[in-house]
Amino acid sequence: MNQVKGWRLKLDPDGGVEDATLLILEWLGEQGVGAMLRVDAERMREGQPAWTFAASGGPLPEGMRADGGSVAECMGRALLKLREAGLAVPF
Template sequence: MTRATGRWPKADPDSGVEDATLLILEWLGEQGVGAMIRVDAERIRDGRPAWTFAAGGGPLLEGMRADGRSVTECIGGALLKLREAGLDVPF
Protein backbone atom coordinates (compact mmCIF):
# COMPACT_ATOMS: atom_id res chain seq x y z
CA MET A 1 0.00 0.00 0.00
CA THR A 2 1.25 3.48 -0.83
CA ARG A 3 1.17 6.45 1.48
CA ALA A 4 -0.89 9.48 0.53
CA THR A 5 1.34 12.44 -0.22
CA GLY A 6 -1.34 15.13 -0.12
CA ARG A 7 -5.03 15.81 -0.21
CA TRP A 8 -5.30 16.39 -3.96
CA PRO A 9 -3.28 15.03 -6.85
CA LYS A 10 -1.37 17.50 -8.97
CA ALA A 11 -3.05 18.13 -12.30
CA ASP A 12 -1.07 16.89 -15.29
CA PRO A 13 -1.63 19.34 -18.18
CA ASP A 14 -0.88 16.60 -20.72
CA SER A 15 -3.49 14.13 -19.48
CA GLY A 16 -6.66 16.16 -20.01
CA VAL A 17 -9.16 18.18 -18.06
CA GLU A 18 -10.68 15.13 -16.37
CA ASP A 19 -7.68 15.03 -14.02
CA ALA A 20 -8.50 18.55 -12.81
CA THR A 21 -12.24 18.00 -12.32
CA LEU A 22 -12.10 17.68 -8.52
CA LEU A 23 -9.81 20.69 -8.31
CA ILE A 24 -12.27 22.70 -10.41
CA LEU A 25 -15.19 21.67 -8.19
CA GLU A 26 -13.24 22.58 -5.06
CA TRP A 27 -12.25 25.98 -6.51
CA LEU A 28 -15.87 26.70 -7.47
CA GLY A 29 -17.00 25.88 -3.92
CA GLU A 30 -14.41 28.30 -2.55
CA GLN A 31 -15.96 31.00 -4.80
CA GLY A 32 -19.42 30.31 -3.35
CA VAL A 33 -20.63 28.33 -6.36
CA GLY A 34 -22.45 25.05 -5.74
CA ALA A 35 -21.46 22.57 -8.45
CA MET A 36 -21.72 18.91 -9.32
CA ILE A 37 -20.86 16.43 -12.04
CA ARG A 38 -22.78 13.22 -12.59
CA VAL A 39 -23.12 10.34 -15.00
CA ASP A 40 -26.53 8.92 -15.92
CA ALA A 41 -26.56 5.19 -16.69
CA GLU A 42 -29.94 5.43 -18.42
CA ARG A 43 -28.62 7.99 -20.90
CA ILE A 44 -25.59 5.74 -21.57
CA ARG A 45 -27.95 2.88 -22.45
CA ASP A 46 -29.96 5.23 -24.72
CA GLY A 47 -26.80 6.46 -26.49
CA ARG A 48 -27.26 10.04 -25.27
CA PRO A 49 -24.67 12.32 -23.61
CA ALA A 50 -24.49 10.85 -20.13
CA TRP A 51 -22.27 13.32 -18.28
CA THR A 52 -23.80 16.46 -16.74
CA PHE A 53 -22.17 19.39 -14.98
CA ALA A 54 -24.43 21.83 -13.13
CA ALA A 55 -23.52 24.94 -11.14
CA GLY A 56 -25.24 27.89 -9.53
CA GLY A 57 -24.98 30.51 -6.83
CA GLY A 58 -22.18 32.77 -5.75
CA PRO A 59 -21.08 35.07 -8.56
CA LEU A 60 -23.15 33.21 -11.18
CA LEU A 61 -26.21 35.34 -11.97
CA GLU A 62 -28.14 32.23 -13.02
CA GLY A 63 -27.58 28.50 -12.92
CA MET A 64 -25.79 26.74 -15.73
CA ARG A 65 -25.52 23.25 -17.15
CA ALA A 66 -23.22 21.46 -19.59
CA ASP A 67 -23.65 17.94 -20.97
CA GLY A 68 -21.21 15.67 -22.80
CA ARG A 69 -20.60 12.15 -24.02
CA SER A 70 -17.39 11.98 -21.93
CA VAL A 71 -16.20 13.68 -18.77
CA THR A 72 -13.68 15.60 -20.89
CA GLU A 73 -16.36 16.91 -23.24
CA CYS A 74 -18.64 17.79 -20.33
CA ILE A 75 -16.06 19.64 -18.24
CA GLY A 76 -14.58 21.33 -21.32
CA GLY A 77 -18.02 22.73 -22.18
CA ALA A 78 -18.61 23.72 -18.56
CA LEU A 79 -15.32 25.64 -18.42
CA LEU A 80 -16.29 27.59 -21.55
CA LYS A 81 -19.68 28.49 -20.05
CA LEU A 82 -18.15 29.42 -16.69
CA ARG A 83 -15.64 31.72 -18.39
CA GLU A 84 -18.42 33.28 -20.49
CA ALA A 85 -20.26 33.94 -17.20
CA GLY A 86 -17.22 35.85 -15.90
CA LEU A 87 -15.53 33.19 -13.73
CA ASP A 88 -11.83 32.91 -14.53
CA VAL A 89 -11.38 29.24 -13.56
CA PRO A 90 -7.62 28.72 -13.04
CA PHE A 91 -7.41 25.22 -14.55
Protein backbone atom coordinates in the same frame (compact mmCIF):
# COMPACT_ATOMS: atom_id res chain seq x y z
CA MET B 1 -13.93 12.18 13.20
CA ASN B 2 -10.48 13.04 11.90
CA GLN B 3 -10.22 15.58 9.12
CA VAL B 4 -7.24 16.14 6.89
CA LYS B 5 -6.45 19.84 6.75
CA GLY B 6 -4.64 21.63 3.98
CA TRP B 7 -4.78 18.83 1.41
CA ARG B 8 -4.63 19.80 -2.22
CA LEU B 9 -4.90 17.68 -5.32
CA LYS B 10 -1.99 17.95 -7.71
CA LEU B 11 -2.59 18.66 -11.38
CA ASP B 12 -0.94 16.31 -13.88
CA PRO B 13 0.44 18.60 -16.61
CA ASP B 14 0.19 15.76 -19.16
CA GLY B 15 -3.44 15.02 -18.35
CA GLY B 16 -6.55 16.52 -19.84
CA VAL B 17 -9.52 18.28 -18.32
CA GLU B 18 -10.51 15.00 -16.67
CA ASP B 19 -7.46 15.31 -14.40
CA ALA B 20 -8.39 18.88 -13.46
CA THR B 21 -12.07 18.19 -12.77
CA LEU B 22 -11.73 17.77 -9.00
CA LEU B 23 -9.54 20.87 -8.82
CA ILE B 24 -12.17 22.81 -10.76
CA LEU B 25 -14.95 21.63 -8.44
CA GLU B 26 -12.88 22.52 -5.37
CA TRP B 27 -12.04 25.97 -6.80
CA LEU B 28 -15.71 26.63 -7.61
CA GLY B 29 -16.67 25.73 -4.04
CA GLU B 30 -14.09 28.21 -2.75
CA GLN B 31 -15.78 30.88 -4.91
CA GLY B 32 -19.17 30.12 -3.34
CA VAL B 33 -20.43 28.15 -6.33
CA GLY B 34 -22.22 24.86 -5.73
CA ALA B 35 -21.32 22.41 -8.50
CA MET B 36 -21.69 18.76 -9.37
CA LEU B 37 -20.73 16.27 -12.04
CA ARG B 38 -23.12 13.39 -12.69
CA VAL B 39 -23.26 10.35 -14.94
CA ASP B 40 -26.68 8.96 -15.93
CA ALA B 41 -26.55 5.21 -16.62
CA GLU B 42 -29.95 5.21 -18.33
CA ARG B 43 -28.92 7.90 -20.80
CA MET B 44 -25.66 6.02 -21.37
CA ARG B 45 -27.57 2.83 -22.25
CA GLU B 46 -29.73 4.85 -24.66
CA GLY B 47 -26.65 6.27 -26.41
CA GLN B 48 -27.36 9.82 -25.23
CA PRO B 49 -24.84 12.20 -23.60
CA ALA B 50 -24.61 10.72 -20.12
CA TRP B 51 -22.42 13.27 -18.33
CA THR B 52 -23.89 16.43 -16.78
CA PHE B 53 -22.18 19.32 -15.02
CA ALA B 54 -24.39 21.73 -13.09
CA ALA B 55 -23.45 24.83 -11.09
CA SER B 56 -25.20 27.72 -9.34
CA GLY B 57 -24.71 30.34 -6.67
CA GLY B 58 -21.86 32.61 -5.74
CA PRO B 59 -20.86 34.92 -8.58
CA LEU B 60 -22.95 33.06 -11.18
CA PRO B 61 -25.92 35.27 -12.10
CA GLU B 62 -28.01 32.15 -12.78
CA GLY B 63 -27.57 28.41 -12.73
CA MET B 64 -25.88 26.64 -15.61
CA ARG B 65 -25.70 23.16 -17.06
CA ALA B 66 -23.46 21.42 -19.58
CA ASP B 67 -23.87 17.91 -21.01
CA GLY B 68 -21.47 15.66 -22.90
CA GLY B 69 -20.84 12.13 -24.02
CA SER B 70 -17.62 11.93 -21.97
CA VAL B 71 -16.17 13.66 -18.93
CA ALA B 72 -13.79 15.60 -21.18
CA GLU B 73 -16.57 16.81 -23.49
CA CYS B 74 -18.85 17.72 -20.59
CA MET B 75 -16.16 19.61 -18.66
CA GLY B 76 -14.89 21.34 -21.80
CA ARG B 77 -18.38 22.69 -22.43
CA ALA B 78 -18.76 23.59 -18.75
CA LEU B 79 -15.51 25.57 -18.73
CA LEU B 80 -16.62 27.54 -21.77
CA LYS B 81 -19.93 28.40 -20.10
CA LEU B 82 -18.25 29.29 -16.80
CA ARG B 83 -15.84 31.63 -18.59
CA GLU B 84 -18.69 33.19 -20.58
CA ALA B 85 -20.41 33.82 -17.23
CA GLY B 86 -17.35 35.74 -16.03
CA LEU B 87 -15.59 33.11 -13.91
CA ALA B 88 -11.90 32.91 -14.81
CA VAL B 89 -11.36 29.26 -13.89
CA PRO B 90 -7.57 28.94 -13.43
CA PHE B 91 -7.27 25.39 -14.82
